[in-house]
Amino acid sequence: MSNEQTNSPLHGVxxxxxxxxxxxxxxxxxxxxxxxxxxxxxxxxxxSSLKFLRKTQWARDKVESLYEATF
Known part of the structure; x- marks a missing residue:
């Protein structure tokens, strides 16, 4: 596993x-x-959100960024 992956706030989420x-x-x-x-x-x-986000990378990126900024 790379350090980048384990240091990610989203790792395991x-x-x-x-x-x-x-x-x-x-x-x-x-x-x-x-x-x-x-x-x-x-x-x-x-x-419905998961279905959309799993096939729409730009939206998923925004959701993940918002999550990182929020928590």
Whole structure:
């Protein structure tokens, strides 16, 4: 394992944990204000957000950056 990976604040944290933590912290509306994606505005569920974020790298990057900045 590289040092970069083990030193990452996201090491060992799943995407589901990230989305759940952010949703609990900001709420769906707060997330939608910070990251302009429909899964935070319309279909507001962890499941639909995970489905979108797993196939949309730019959005996932933004979510991970917000998580790092928040926690």
């Amino acid at each position: 799943t995407l589901e944990q990230i989305v759940t933590s952010l949703q609990e912290h900001y709420g769906w509306d707060g997330l939608a204000q910070r990251i302009n994606v429909n899964c935070f505005k319309n279909e507001q569920s962890i499941k």
